[in-house]
Amino acid sequence: MRNGSWPDALGAALARIKRRGYGHFAKGTMMALKKLVAGNWKMNGLSSDLAEIKAIADAARDFPAVDVALCVPSILIERAARAVPNFAIGGQDVHFADKGAHTGCVSAQMLQDAGAVLTIVGHSERRDAQRESNDEVRAKAQAALSCGLEVILCVGESLEQRESGDAVKVVERQLDESLPKGDCSHLAIAYEPIWAIGTGKVPTVGDIGEMHVALRQRLIARCGEPGSGVRILYGGSVKGSNAAEIFAVADVDGALVGGASLKAADFIPIVAAAAEAA
Numbered sequence: 290m291r292n293g294s295w296p297d298a299l300g301a302a303l304a305r306i307k308r309r310g311y312g313h314f315a316k317g318t319m320m321a322l323k324k325l326v327a328g329n330w331k332m333n334g335l336s337s338d339l340a341e342i343k344a345i346a347d348a349a350r351d352f353p354a355v356d357v358a359l360c361v362p363s364i365l366i367e368r369a370a371r372a373v374p375n376f377a378i379g380g381q382d383v384h385f386a387d388k389g390a391h392t393g394c395v396s397a398q399m400l401q402d403a404g405a406v407l408t409i410v411g412h413s414e415r416r417d418a419q420r421e422s423n424d425e426v427r428a429k430a431q432a433a434l435s436c437g438l439e440v441i442l443c444v445g446e447s448l449e450q451r452e453s454g455d456a457v458k459v460v461e462r463q464l465d466e467s468l469p470k471g472d473c474s475h476l477a478i479a480y481e482p483i484w485a486i487g488t489g490k491v492p493t494v495g496d497i498g499e500m501h502v503a504l505r506q507r508l509i510a511r512c513g514e515p516g517s518g519v520r521i522l523y524g525g526s527v528k529g530s531n532a533a534e535i536f537a538v539a540d541v542d543g544a545l546v547g548g549a550s551l552k553a554a555d556f557i558p559i560v561a562a563a564a565e566a567a
């Protein structure tokens with residue numbers, strides 16, 4: 290990250306690009322990127338939870354082969370960033386405008402001022418409850434990147450779209466329409482099937498692999514060669530018990546974790562699985 294350890298880490302990862310056996314996902318990128326495991330605390334977290342953030346940050350230091358981040362409620366960012374100064378704290382959303390008459394909203398500069406080094410944009414819970422369109426998500430991603438934040442941009446299909454066989458087409462289109470223009474080196478994509486979020490349901494590794502390869506191809510088509518360096522995270526009911534299997538899938542470069550990121554005891558096994566897969 291520009292303000293932390295990620296750019297160096299990504300550079301190091303790129304420098305040790307190695308060929309991987311891709312088996313049936315032969316079209317996957319041939320690069321092994323440093324994995325990113327990001328927690329999404331959603332609307333959870335009070336002052337009393339700063340000790341848990343510290344426990345997560347301390348334990349994460351044992352896994353330098355993995356980038357670890359926590360995206361916490363915006364009101365907690367400053368205290369979290371102060372509590373864990375060398376750990377990546379992020380926001381969960383950002384407004385697309387620099388400033389102005391947007392009651393209740395937070396700008397990219399405000400996130401950064403509070404100590405955030407990244408932000409999620411386009412989470413399905415916001416696309417749904419706040420009716421965020423692809424255009425709006427793109428503008429948010431653009432605003433955050435322009436300000437120097439890393440961005441995790443979320444895409445994912447509904448159960449209905451999955452069952453009708455349209456999942457890949459729908460998600461490719463979401464990516465196309467939400468992807469900001471220009472430099473993609475500070476961007477990660479999170480593929481989060483809506484029906485897998487918080488439900489305990491997870492797609493088959495075949496379905497995850499198919500989607501991640503499709504996303505990789507779209508990223509390369511849109512960004513050129515740098516598209517092969519954009520990390521594609523999987524999100525949706527990731528736990529310590531299924532993380533290793535998910536991280537073994539081609540083009541899965543990490544995870545965006547909701548419920549299992551709230552406690553170090555649940556989150557760190559996922560980080561450990563990512564380190565094992567690195």
Ligand code: PGA
Binds near residue numbers: 481485487546547549
């Ligand atoms: P979950 O949430 O891990 O609780 O399914 C993931 C997310 O919404 O980012």
